[in-house]
Amino acid sequence: MLDLRSDTVTRPTAAMRRAIADAEVGDDVLEGDPTTARLEATVAELLGKERALFFPSGTMANQAAVWVHTTPGTEILIDAEAHIVQWEIAGAAALCGVQIRPVTARGAVMQADDLQAAVRMPSIHAPEASLVCLENTHNGAGGVVTSLADMQALRDVARRAGLPVHLDGARLWNASVASGVSLAELASCADTVMVSFSKGLGAPVGACLVGPADLLTKAHRVRKRLGGGMRQSGVLAAAALHGLEFHLDRLADDHAAARELADIVDGAGGATVVAPDTNIVMIDLPTPRAADVAARAAELGVRISVWHERRVRAVTHLDAPLEAIREHGIRLMKALEDTTSRLD
Numbered sequence: 001m002l003d004l005r006s007d008t009v010t011r012p013t014a015a016m017r018r019a020i021a022d023a024e025v026g027d028d029v030l031e032g033d034p035t036t037a038r039l040e041a042t043v044a045e046l047l048g049k050e051r052a053l054f055f056p057s058g059t060m061a062n063q064a065a066v067w068v069h070t071t072p073g074t075e076i077l078i079d080a081e082a083h084i085v086q087w088e089i090a091g092a093a094a095l096c097g098v099q100i101r102p103v104t105a106r107g108a109v110m111q112a113d114d115l116q117a118a119v120r121m122p123s124i125h126a127p128e129a130s131l132v133c134l135e136n137t138h139n140g141a142g143g144v145v146t147s148l149a150d151m152q153a154l155r156d157v158a159r160r161a162g163l164p165v166h167l168d169g170a171r172l173w174n175a176s177v178a179s180g181v182s183l184a185e186l187a188s189c190a191d192t193v194m195v196s197f198s199k200g201l202g203a204p205v206g207a208c209l210v211g212p213a214d215l216l217t218k219a220h221r222v223r224k225r226l227g228g229g230m231r232q233s234g235v236l237a238a239a240a241l242h243g244l245e246f247h248l249d250r251l252a253d254d255h256a257a258a259r260e261l262a263d264i265v266d267g268a269g270g271a272t273v274v275a276p277d278t279n280i281v282m283i284d285l286p287t288p289r290a291a292d293v294a295a296r297a298a299e300l301g302v303r304i305s306v307w308h309e310r311r312v313r314a315v316t317h318l319d320a321p322l323e324a325i326r327e328h329g330i331r332l333m334k335a336l337e338d339t340t341s342r343l344d
């Protein structure tokens with residue numbers, strides 16, 4: 001069985017487990033954990049920001065970012081298909097008391113003109129905005145990379161509107177590897193950035209929020225309040241450091257595998273594939289039978305996820321080498337064909 005539901009399904013490699021076993025640790029809630037401190041310093045430097053803070057999940061780091069940037073009763077401008085809108089169970093409303101103003105992108109992801117159109121004229125009758133959120137790569141759009149120029153244009157719209165920018169960069173690693181633009185340049189378009197270690201980098205747990213020291217001091221308190229203070233977190237930070245050292249450059253292999261997979265399945269049973277920029281392959285179906293396709297694919301030995309009733313998602317990763325992708329891609333193609341011929 002090949003599991004292509006997400007790049008989160010990877011298990012720590014033997015070498016990563018050794019790094020975990022050898023990690024020097026302390027109590028991070030008390031005087032600090034040395035390996036966590038090393039991870040935070042490494043990530044802050046990589047992204048060209050003052051400070052980084054290690055979180056148990058990307059969701060908690062995103063929510064802490066929304067918390068420190070906003071005040072209750074304001075709104076955040078964000079792509080309607082963003083993770084913060086779709087997959088964080090209304091945390092911005094429940095935890096931070098902010099309204100989400102979903103921006104519908106005319107293309108694959110929100111661009112500067114889409115954002116500009118959502119900036120309201122100041123009015124006593126209208127909500128005040130407090131934050132712009134970006135996502136790169138964009139998960140829901142299919143791992144789409146927003147170019148540096150497009151990121152800068154988005155940032156400029158936000159600046160003109162007097163709004164800070166938070167970047168959900170769970171897969172910023174993939175955006176950097178795919179575009180050849182440094183992490184720091186991409187991060188320079190945002191005030192705060194979340195990066196995840198449990199996606200393509202293959203670590204079991206964790207994310208960092210990075211940004212200016214004053215905001216991160218506030219985020220530290222929010223993390224504590226949310227129950228995100230971790231003790232000997234060095235065992236997790238060691239895995240993240242190992243992922244950064246050994247699994248960052250190889251993301252290019254995942255991108256190549258995704259392109260191969262897309263070529264194999266495109267057109268099968270009338271499906272159309274969104275040409276992948278990175279490691280996410282979105283497959284659009286001619287009929288609303290995503291659950292049937294996923295069930296048939298599982299019977300044939302490949303697990304994929306149902307995105308919505310007309311769309312399934314396959315994600316390439318560390319535990320899915322190219323040869324396996326080729327073999328299971330053909331099975332997925334067959335699942336698409338079988339589902340169409342059986343049910344149409």
Ligand SMILES: *Cc1c(COP(=O)(O)O)cnc(C)c1O
Nearest residue numbers: 057058059060083139168170196
């Ligand atoms: C996975 C993901 C998150 C959340 O990360 P978790 O560690 O799973 O909470 C946030 N944003 C995007 C774009 C993601 O893909």
